[in-house]
Amino acid sequence: MTPDSLSAHLLGCGDAYDTENHNSGLLVSQDNYRLLIDCGPWLTRRVLDSVSDxxxxxxxxxxxxxxxxxxxxxxxTNWMDSKKRKKTLTIYLQREQKSVIEALVRYAHWPSANLGYSVDYHYIEATREIGPWQAEFAPTRHAISNMSIKLTNNVNHALFFSGDGELGEEGAELAASSDWVFVECQTYDWHHSHGSLLQIRALDKKPNSDWLLYHIDPVDREQIRYALSQQNQMRVAEEGVVMDRTFAPETGGIIC
Ligand SMILES: [Zn+2]
Ligand SMILES: [Zn+2]
Structure with a gap:
């Protein structure tokens, strides 16, 4: 039996208007299944840099x-069309945000009626699995509805990505039971609709879990980096960081 490999590649770690980093987005893969979490305008370049197929x-x-x-x-989606994609693309989203997201995809093929491949929209309200993972979602406190996500693989290794917003009770529970935690941290001090170091520092954390803070306001980045320099469970996420684990399927033991 071949071992399972889980990988999480933080393609971008920037906030909305960051001029040094690309927009925040995470590529998760296992068993040849690849999921991109979030797709901001500058993140596209990072995807195209690493993909030709x-x-x-x-x-x-x-x-x-x-x-x-x-x-x-x-x-x-326009690039995939121009390169003759044939495989169906699945887009997971919140039901109430479908009209906005679908309009972005429609623009990719305008004025043609369709792309050359199918796009399947799946509402996360009815989603329990994505590819090889069990999927769970929880709301955060943000300017619009944002749903954080936890993905758990077949040997119970879990990854969490918050999207934007301060974690509420439910999101904090998903993060506290995950091994790799990517959490949005816009500011050092408390923020009414974003994550902050003061809030994240107080959250429960699974022993030996890794917490990576992303989407940091460039003005606060050095202060946050300094505050985290004395401990090793949390760190400022660097663009391009890859988390990688290979597991023995029978035992769930880590191979490397
Ligand atoms: Zn954002
Ligand atoms: Zn946002």
């Missing part, structure tokens, strides 16, 4: 329909 990506999850998390969908 238009069928390479299986699915995209949009945590919320803010432009810095969704606007790149037009370019990415």
């Amino acid at each position: 238009p069928d390479w990506l299986d699915a995209i999850y949009i945590t919320h329909a803010h432009p810095d998390h969704a606007l790149g969908l037009t370019t990415l």
